[in-house]
Amino acid sequence: MTVKRNRMSPEARKTAILDAATRLLTVQPWENVTVAGIVAAAGISKGGFYHHFISREDVLLAVIQRLADDSVAAGQASLARLETDPVARYSNFLIQEARWELSHAGKIAAIVRMAKQDGNAPLLIRLKEESLRRNLPIVRALIGDGMAKSVFQVVDVGLTADLLLEVGRMRWPTFLRARQLALAGDRASGWQMIRERVRAEEGLTNRLLGLADRAVRFAPVDDYAPLLDPGCALP
Amino acid sequence: MTVKRNRMSPEARKTAILDAATRLLTVQPWENVTVAGIVAAAGISKGGFYHHFISREDVLLAVIQRLADDSVAAGQASLARLETDPVARYSNFLIQEARWELSHAGKIAAIVRMAKQDGNAPLLIRLKEESLRRNLPIVRALIGDGMAKSVFQVVDVGLTADLLLEVGRMRWPTFLRARQLALAGDRASGWQMIRERVRAEEGLTNRLLGLADRAVRFAPVDDYAPLLDPGCALP
Known part of the structure; x- marks a missing residue:
């Protein structure tokens, strides 16, 4: 059994995703910002991402x-x-x-x-x-x-x-x-x-x-x- | 020997390309406007297009x-x-x-x-x-x-x-x-x-x-x- 440590609350995870996407947008055009890039920058899993957003366009809007x-x-x-x-x-x-x-x-x-x-x-x-x-x-x-x-x-x-x-x-x-x-x-x-x-x-x-x-x-x-x-x- | 009729002058051809591209942009987003579409709407050949412009981005700028x-x-x-x-x-x-x-x-x-x-x-x-x-x-x-x-x-x-x-x-x-x-x-x-x-x-x-x-x-x-x-x- 895997024990996950430092697990974020859903709210903290959503904030981390939005913070990461905002940060990425300041250094590159939106078309180069990927879900993989956001996930890596936010330090979360892809599953965690799709719990909150259905696509990168969805994050953009948020x-x-x-x-x-x-x-x-x-x-x-x-x-x-x-x-x-x-x-x-x-x-x-x-x-x-x-x-x-x-x-x-x-x-x-x-x-x-x-x-x-x-x-x-x-x-x-x-x-x-x-x-x-x-x-x-x-x-x-x-x-x-x-x-x-x-x-x-x-x-x-x-x-x-x-x-x-x-x-x-x-x-x-x-x-x-x-x-x-x-x-x-x-x-x-x-x-x-x-x-x-x-x-x-x-x-x-x-x-x-x-x-x-x-x-x-x-x-x-x-x-x-x-x-x-x-x-x-x-x- | 092929005789080309109603051949446009280079200036007329360029104007026809710009007119066609402008017209297409009023009915569809730029990303859907292709060189093939512009060429068809302008009634010219692809060769005629590339005589004046190197790409669709080039037409956009013009x-x-x-x-x-x-x-x-x-x-x-x-x-x-x-x-x-x-x-x-x-x-x-x-x-x-x-x-x-x-x-x-x-x-x-x-x-x-x-x-x-x-x-x-x-x-x-x-x-x-x-x-x-x-x-x-x-x-x-x-x-x-x-x-x-x-x-x-x-x-x-x-x-x-x-x-x-x-x-x-x-x-x-x-x-x-x-x-x-x-x-x-x-x-x-x-x-x-x-x-x-x-x-x-x-x-x-x-x-x-x-x-x-x-x-x-x-x-x-x-x-x-x-x-x-x-x-x-x-x-």
Whole structure:
């Protein structure tokens, strides 16, 4: 009789599979990621894999859903908060989102790397769609609240929500370029790049919402300092 | 001795290949489009195909380049015009672009259909990148001109250009939904959808450029009437 040691719980095994698949996707295009490769990276048996997933496409979908769920958790929390001032509520949304992103900077850097693998285009489009599907209702609700209270003046709720999300999506490639500059020794330029990007996003957000500049506030730029610290590995 | 009749010129043959490949892409994902299928649809020989292209990937790239070149021609023409007023210049850019799009509505509808084929995601991303690469310098130049003359007040030239192009990219799915409504008998709703979309884009453009509402003007909404005419097939 074989005694299996260190046997994982089903939940831990599923997480190990998703972690392994996500990791593999950051170093190779999806078409090269096999069930055998995932199983080896996760340290589980093929039987264990097929207990949770019916195919590699099935894992792909689960990886995408998990990334999208993670990205939206902060926004949902801020929507539930009780501020009655729409400006404070929107600022809180941006600050919570920034804090979540900073504490998951390693995972976001991995997604940016993933996006650069040629064959991963369908995956990235799916991730964008899943993320939009979750984030659009939140941003629309925040805008709608501000409109209903005659605080925001937007041209078109739907288009404005699309554009606000588009601004946010382009944030991290800039932050990671800033980190590369700092790691290469030019911390001052990296710092200026982050400062300008944060200010630009704050300015565009207020303009799109029909507010005075600096009404809605982004997270303080100093929060991003760890990104430029060569001694600080991304989590 | 075999006499070949109706022999195409090399240029005509190349165009026939690109036309056939573009047509096939509107009804099936790229992975199902074969050299044999393109050759049959273009009415040429395999030898004729390989005279111009080394592989199906090679045709794909040429199809994308041609679509992107077409889409940018109107913008380039308006950049070359002599208006010294940045507002008139930007309006002219939008109006020229709208005219080009309307006279190529059939091709644009085909691209929107192409985008809905699952396997075409990499192609669509490539098309978006190629189109951005051509359009961004034009829009940045138009914005830069308006800033230099202290007429436009934008938050950030690069981000603003990205957002202005993003607004335009989302235009046609709305127009085609409006046409479907009209073809189904509800012309009034289709007309309202187009009117609201054009007004929203005009409003957002002026806001992003830091102008009064209705300073920069989009093409007159009446220009879009043919889209709603059931008797008028898309070209």
